[in-house]
Amino acid sequence: AKTCSECLQSGKGCAYCPDEVRTFNGPRCDLYENIIAHGCSAAAVITAQSEMQIEREESINIALQQSQVSPQQVSMSFLPGEEKVMDVKVFSPTKGPLDLYILMDFSNSMADDLDNLKRMGNELAVLVKKLSDDYTIGFGKFVDKVIEPQTDMRPRKLKEPWPDSDSPFSFKNVIKLTSDLNEFTSKLQRERISGNLDAPEGGFDAILQAAVCGDKIGWRKDSTHLLVFSTESAFHYESDGANVLSGILMRNDENCHLDDDGKYTEDTNQDYPSVPTLVRVLSQHNIIPIFAVTNHSYTYYTKLQTYFPIAEVGLLQEDSSNILQVMEIGDFKMRLKAQRMIDDQPVCGMNPDEKEGTMRAHLKSHWCAHSDCHVFVLQKPIRRSPKCHFHGDLVCGKCQCYDGWVSTYCNCTASSSTVDTSLCIGPGMTEACSGRGDCLECGTCVCYNPDQFEGQYCQYDRTQCQRFGGFLCNDRGSCVMGQCVCAQGWEGNACECPKSNQTCLDNNGGICNGRGKCVCGRCECTNSGNEMTSTCELSAQVVLGACESTRSCVQCQSWKTGEKKDEEECNKCFFKSVMVDELKEREKVTDVCSFRDEDDDCTYYYTVDLSKDPALNPGGLEVEVLKKKDCPPASLLWLLPLLLFLLLLLALLLLCCWKYCACCKTCSFAVFPSGRMVGFKEDEYLLRQSLLTSDHLDTPMVRTGPPKGTDVVRWKVNDNVHRAPNHPQALIKPNPKETIQFPLSLRLNRLFSENLSRPESRDAEQLRKEVADNLNEVYKQIPGAQKIQKTSFRYERNAGKRQDYTIMDTVLSAPRSSYPDIVKLTEKNVQSGNFSDLKVVPGYYTVETDREAAGAVEFQEGVESVDVHVPLFVKDEDDDKKQLQVEAVDVPLGIAEIGKRLVNITIIKEHASSVFSFLQPAYTYSRQDGVANIPISREIVEDGRTQVTYRTRDLTAKDKKDYVTVEGDLNYGPGETQKLVPVRLLELGEKDSLLEDKQVKQFVMDLSNPRQGAKLGRYPRTTVTIADSPGDNDALMMQMQQKGYSSPKCSSPSGLLMSPGNPKAKATGPRNIRLNWEPPLGNPLGYKVKYWIYGDPEKDATVLDVKTPQAELTNLYPYCDYEMRVCAYNAMGDGFDTDVVTCQTLEDAPGEPGRLAFNVISPTVTQLSWAEPAETNGNITAYEVVYTPIDDDMKPVGADKKVKIDNPKKRMLLIENLQNAQTYQYKVRAKNGVGWGPFRDATINLASQPARPLSIPIIPDIPIVDAEAGDEYDGYLMYSNEVLKSPAGSKTPSVSGDDYMMNGKWDQNFLFPGSSVTRNMSASSSPMSTLSSNYRGAGGSFTTETTTTYLTGSGKTDTFHHMREMKSVFLTLASVFPDARLAPGVPDTPSRLVFSALGPTALKVSWQEPHCEKDILGYCVLYQLLNGGDVKRINVTNPAENSVIIQDLLPNHSYLFKVKAQSQEGWGPEREGVITIESAVDPKSPLSPVPGSPFTLSTPSAPGPLIFTALSPDSLQLSWEKPRKPNGDILGYVVTCEQLHGGGDIRSFQVNGDSAETSLTVQNLTENVPYKFKVQARTTQGFGPEREGIITIESQDGGALSQYNSQSTTRREVFQLPTEVNTRTNVSHTMINDPYFSGTNHV
Secondary structure: OOOHHHHHOOOOOEEEOOOOOOOOOOOOEEEHHHHHHOOOOHHHOEOOOOEEEEEEOOOOOOOOOOOEEEOOEEEEEOOOOOEEEEEEEEEOOOOOOEEEEEEEEOOHHHHHHHHHHHHOHHHHHHHHHHHOOOEEEEEEEEOOOOOOOOOOOOHHHHHOOOOOOOOOOOEEEEEEEEOOHHHHHHHHHOOOOOOOOOOOEOHHHHHHHHHHOHHHHOOOOOOEEEEEEEEOOOEOOOOOHHHOOOOOOOOOOOOOOEOOOOEEOOOOOOOOOOHHHHHHHHHHOOEEEEEEEOHHHHHHHHHHHOOOOOOEEEEOOOOOOOHHHHHHEEEEEEEEEOOOEEOOEEHHHOOHHHHOOOEOOOOOOOOOOOOOOOOOOOOOOEOOOHHHOOOEEEEOOEEEEOOOEEOOOOOEEOOOOOOOHHHHOOOOOOOHHHHOEEEOHHHOEEEOOOOOEEOOOOOEEOOOOOEEOOEEHHHOEEEEOOEEEEOOOEEOOOOOEEOOOHHHEOOOOOEHHHOEEEEOOEEEEOOOOOOEOOOOOEOHHHHHOHHHHHHHHHHHHHHOOOOOOOHHHHOOOOOOEEEEOOOOOHHHOOEEEEEEEOOOOEEEEEEEEEOOOOOOOOOOEEEEEEOOOEOOOHHHOOHHHHHHHHHHHHHHHHHHHHHHHHHHHHHHHHHOOOOOEEEEOOOEEEEEHHHOOOOEEEEEEEEEOOOOOOEEEEEEEEOOOOOOOOOHHHHOOOOOOOEEEEEEEEEEEEEOOHHHHOOOOHHHHHHHHHHHHHHHHHHOOOOOOOOOEEEEEEOOOOOHHHOOEEEEEEEEEEEHHHHHHHHHHHHHHHHHOEEOOEEEEEEEEEEEOOOEEEEEEEEOOOOOEEEEEEEOOOOOOOOOEEEEEEEEEEEEEOOOEEOOOEEEEEEEOOOOOEEEEEOOOEEEEEHHHOEEEEEEEEEEOOOOOEEEEEEEEEOOOOEOOOEOOOEEEEEEOOOOOEEEEEEEEOOOOHHHHOOOOOOOEEEEEEEEEEEOOEEEOOOOEEEEEEEOOOOHHHHHHHHHHHOOOOOOOOOOOOOOOOOOEEEEEEEEEOOEEEEEEEOOOOOOOEEEEEEEEOOOOHHHOEEEEEOOOEEEEOOOOOOOEEEEEEEEEEOOEEOOOOOOEEEEOOOOOOOOOOOEEEEEEEOOEEEEEEOOOOOOOOOOOEEEEEEEEEOOOOOEOOOOEEEEEOOOOOOEEEEEOOOOOOEEEEEEEEEOOOOEOOOEEEEEEHHHOOOOOOOOOOOOOOOEOOOOOOHHHHHHOEOOOOOOOOOOOOOOOEEEOOOEEEOOEEEOOOOOOOOOOOOEEEEEEOOOEOOOOOOOOOOOOEOOOOOEEEEOOOOOOOOOHHHHHHHHHHHHHHHHOOOOOOOOOOOOOOOOEEEEEOOOOOEEEEEOOOOOOOOOOEEEEEEEEOOOOOOEEEEEOOOOOOEEEEOOOOOOOEEEEEEEEEEOOEEOOOEEEEEEEEEOEEOOEEEEEOOOOOEEEEOOOOOOOEEEEEEEOOEEEEEEEOOOOOOOOEEEEEEEEEEOOOOOOEEEEEEEOOOOEEEEEEOOOOOOOOEEEEEEEEEOOEEEEEEEEEEEEEOOOOOOOOOHHHOOOOOEEEOOOOOOOOOOOEEEEEOOOOOOOOOOOOO
């Protein structure tokens, strides 16, 4: 807005700042709070307010038999776009002309209501006569559309759906409006009930036909039209008809379609009408609806009533006596809205006579809305103002220049001014307009992007204010002039601090428990010496260990004894004890303690309780000590020596008896060898960790006695048995819910072959797939289990007669607490000899964790010895000497007894005497040097002689061409710390010297085989780069630094400082990291520390200048990974950087959870779900749900109910037996390692929601707009915070996936739950992938007639023209990237793909090194145009490089990139991404970007979330929303469907159109089989990313589910409420199984 008037007319809430230009430099038109934030004085801000005044209001006189309305005259002024609501009372005379049409639901559930109506027919006739002397009465009936799934379409049911009933129908006009009451009563008696299937009825079809068929119904022109709508069910409305199996797509045309018999004929061809359509049609035909409904559906129609200008809802009583009261006087609402435009003409530009008017409300609710739009003249302009250099007028603080004068102050002429860029350079700046805009005449800056840059010199960037949790201004404010302007209720530099202290409330409702202060929404506790919670309350550990933690202080304060008896130590105690004569009762204190005093052997007693007054007891504890000790009598002390002597004598006698019995037993076995014995061969093994070649030890077990028969022996092993129970490590209990790896071993019923030992062989691949399919099928019964991985095959030598059979090793990931279940399930299947369809040999298995293992071995007939494959649990944190204990547990099969039951394994960790390492991972030498002297460092731990082997190996440099390879041993004597290895460098050949673009020559040197107790250190390998000339050294070193290498320690010819040594980073808080390093050689003037968020480009790093070899990094994000480098600088400039150092900040309290969603099962049962907090600030460990009954003033009317959910993945809660018709407030908060975060709350009354799960599923805040209504009906724009839209009519949707970005990650765990009476929909979300390489390259088609093209498993089928481009892309890339399964040693997918635009045609592609058990050898980058074209490949042979620069891209074209890594075992899977560089191009040459024009990156988004709705046992409906950021114009979508675990055909559909929400019906599915669906948008630029969803249609009885322990895969856990709460509310939690296996989500 350029002027004050334009500003205030822009909309409600706009304000204008008239301050003079020299004192105000911000946008003059903005919201009030933004104007103030820019510096405008509050007194000068100009705003506008609307008015409403009642000019005439006379009360209604019922005695007058005429139509009346009150008030009679109202004057209003509106701001553009503003709405007003006023109350209007309307009276209709009871004796005026009246047409009464009764429209009744004839579904079977209304049978008793029809009987009631028939019985009171005469009474109804008498009642109508009372209402009017001139009346007519008619009758119509309705059920629903005669089509599936609304109606049972079996022939028998179509004829007679219920005994003694009529055929189904949609609507029928039975009795035309008539004044003959006898005719009405007689025809009504002949009517019979009908029936349908689903709960909502098709009453909207009937209402519309009754309104538009005026002649056939019999409405009279000048009478009052009443339509009494009687039902007991909810209603179908627009879009419900489009979701049935026949695919009705045509909207309702609002025309009359009744035949001669009065039946509605278009019920199966047109959709239901919408709510706004009914509002408009009934208003046009002057029909007042009266919804006479039963109590069951009363709440639905009270909501519906709010959308009609005149309507009433009443409970249908047996005698209908309330109809008269409904018609007498009603209060109605009118919603008025000011229009900006009328017939494409601005309101403010119209003739004033056309804008004036009054608003009157009549019985028919016709009115004329008056919208007055003034041109505000708020200040008189100052003509030829001195502030405008007398060349302009000062208007509202802004100069309006005369012709020929320009600039802000009118001090520059347009003709004589020249562009002087120095006027556009602000203080402290070097570029005109900060490089972000054009400098025009008189120093005026015009910013390139005004939405991003602002200020006089474009110096402020609206995206560069402080962030919190990754969000700009914490998403709680806006960035204005470089500072955050916070929303109401928030403050702080990044709007990170709530002004409320709700997050600081302790359990008693106080602030920080009185022991701290609330700062930025968090408690800062005073130091009390005790561990505190986030609200300064004593932690549970302190309370539980109160006695032990207070023992020594009580002893020193009360008796001057104990370990703290020195006065100085005693004064350090954090509490003061009080001596008392009598202690309090146990029930009244936290704990009662008693200990023995070692000094006098007496026992003392005291109590510990939580302090009620923190001021008196800063430590938080009240300790009262009993004055009197309990001492033993002194006369009994002489008995102690005698008792000790007798005990010793008894022990000697028992020892002799035991030796005698053992000797007899041995002799007995030698003479009478009647039984078999099994046991370990050895008692103990002593191992040295440095000499271990395996992480397992084959421990022999032997059998003696008759060798006939088979014995199976179960064994177990425990790690670290040498640790005492009070050992610090033993006291640390693992988290039972932590997901860990369980190595498993089974003996397959298959002979071992050499091919199985090679992972890449075909035999191994086929067997690996068979093992995975069958074991995944078995272990999916374990809650939280994932798919097996790292499967390999081997054979065992000492395994009896079974040693030629294959042993399979694999890894299963599952929660730690499931270990007993995994062992039990494994043993059960091994005993049966089958893992699903996989044959195994009974008697052998092993199940391991990281600290214990269990298994079994088998002795076949004639076998005397087998090996037990015992895991050693070798870890870096092991003690220097640790002990494992292996135990033979029992013999479940066989007659053998266990002899030698235990064997101990001791592992000694030897410390290295020396550590060998290169000084740096990379060096650079010139060819002209002739020799590269490479230093090898030795760190001495224990001095002496030692030895290490070295060897060079080619990379791009070749032996005998660029250098001469060397290898050998280096011998170090006592005290020697470094030796040089000379490598001869060769001159450049004549042929190579002629090449202009020569490849960088590199080779590596490796260290190996350290002897005499030495080991290899940090850099066992170094890369040597050969420069062609000395001048290339610095350039190569800088180039290597950019690629991730550190600079060498050798001298730099340029005199730059070397990199600092040994950088170490440590997190000191949620927002702080301390970085230390060792100074380099030389005299550095200071250091520069660069730090950035892990994954961001290094060029965006923050630089910190320090003078000491340490730095404190502050204002960081909590629980975030950071990368850092350090360089020293001197007078020559910045030196070389160190290696990248990574560190993660500590956790902080989480933010509030995501939005709450309710699925209302009944008026007393709801299912509550929520999303993970956007700011987790750590790992979420638990959630707490609190729900409270409240009144209309939001005040509690009952006790809080709290439920704690310990599994953070279970973000759903089912709450039953709530109070009917009671409003509840629901609050949810999250917890991580720091503590609890703030609550997210919502309020809902279940009674106001649909009463059955099949009625109206709820999606909050859905607007309902009549698209065909004119401007006069814009007043009927309706919103509901609790009801209305169902994407599937009467079925319940299940949603998969959503595009919510949280902390830079895709959040796809938000679930909108649903349920069904007869069928469950189960869905799981899968991560977003872009153009997945698993696509099989085939096409298909789909039309509105649901024609489907099936694709075979091989993917061979004919493709259509519209699919050819996509097919060519995927087939071409598939040929370059062959599908390969991961084998041991094969790299994983690169963990992140980052794009950085360097120009309109240049791009930097970066990635992070993937996990791999072996060394990465290099990478491969492929890219091509998304709509087809040649595939270009870049090979990265240096594994240290994790980025490439591509400079041959086309502007405004989308490219598909793929990156994968290679090891010695082969190529790993690729990471994919789609990217577009958008820039301005020359119109005459679309491929040529405009020089100097800005450029941005654009990434297309995926469609939807996917919403699944079951229609039948073998069909479902899939719907989705259009992508938020499509790449080009959307032409349609491609949908593929395949079984999740393989089998069956791949099916493909094409759906045309670009509507906001698209749906597709898929048939011919199979029950209880998980399917994977993919939806991909087809645009003018090609294909965008895919959205995936996994779904299962389950049978009512659960189908073929788990057979393990006869339990289903769904388990309901009941949380017990506190016993002191008297309630009938049951709270249960529904567990969602991992979609990896079942893909099911039961509700």
